[in-house]
Amino acid sequence: MEEQYKNILKKQKIPILPLDQKWHRLFAVTEKSELVKDLEGQLNELLKxxxxxxxxxxxxxxxxxxxxxNIRINMDGASENAKHISKRKLEEDKRLIEEINEKIEAFQEELLELPREIDTVNRELMYESVQSCYDILQNNTEVIEEISHWIKQVRIDLKKNIIRKQNCEINSREIYSYMHDVLGAEIIELMDKEHENIKLSIPEDKREEKEETGG
Structure with missing residues (x-):
């Protein structure tokens, strides 16, 4: 599978990854793997x-x-004022030009080879980046599933607690209404003052009656 993927990858036009901001954003949340960092470093050195x-x-x-x-100027002036021509200077300039030609040739040979090296490392970096991305996708999938399960459970618990809350409110109203009917507003008012921390959803008719008695 790896070889097959790399063969397909050879046909693709790939941007130089360290210079591509979209590539860097792939790792905005998750850090690059050590191998990706190493290949990126190699590629940066080649580009440098x-x-x-x-x-x-x-x-x-x-x-x-x-x-x-300089050589042309000296040679042009040789016939007019030969005694001022520095033969040593001419030879030195020629020697420097030969050295420069050798360096330029060596640099150009290396410059011809560098694009191939850059492309090879860049494609290897692309391959490892894809592997890392799928690791990230796998991790994201697990996190998403875990959170989705949590949300689902929270919703179930929420529904249960809403029903439980409603049942408690209904039960409290029934209890309060019964005690109010049996014992009367005066006793209930005294009991309410003694149990101020109790939260009650008082029925509308009992609330009005309580307000009339000054509760």
Whole structure:
């Protein structure tokens, strides 16, 4: 399966992952695995090397252009004032140009190889990122199922408690109504004062009667 996936992956156009903000957002909640971090580090080093070589090549070409211009100026002036031409300077400039050419050639050879290395590591990073993402998806699935079960149970408990609460309220009203009818408002008022912490849903007719008696 791994080999099959990697073969398919070779055909896909993949952005350079460390430069892709969407890729970084994949790990906004869950930290990158050690392997993903390692591959990302390797890729960043290759990209850094590529940028360095491009910059160095550009600077060397500028220096080479300057040296060649110096040689041209010295050679143009040789016939007019040969005694002022520094043969040593000409030879030094030529030597430097040869060194620059060698460095540029070496840099260009490495620059030709770097894209392949970058692509290889980038695709490996993509593969490991997908593996990590599926680990995250699996973990998310487990968390979602756990929370869904909790919500379901809470809803069941809520319904049960609502019914229980309603039953208690009905029972309390029936008890209060019975005692009120049998004992009368005066005694009930005294008992209410003694048990002020008791919460009662007093029937409307009993509440009116209680208010009339000054309770």
């Amino acid at each position: 090397r590529q940028g360095h070589l491009n910059g160095q090549t550009k600077e060397l070409k500028k220096l080479k252009s300057t040296l060649m211009e």
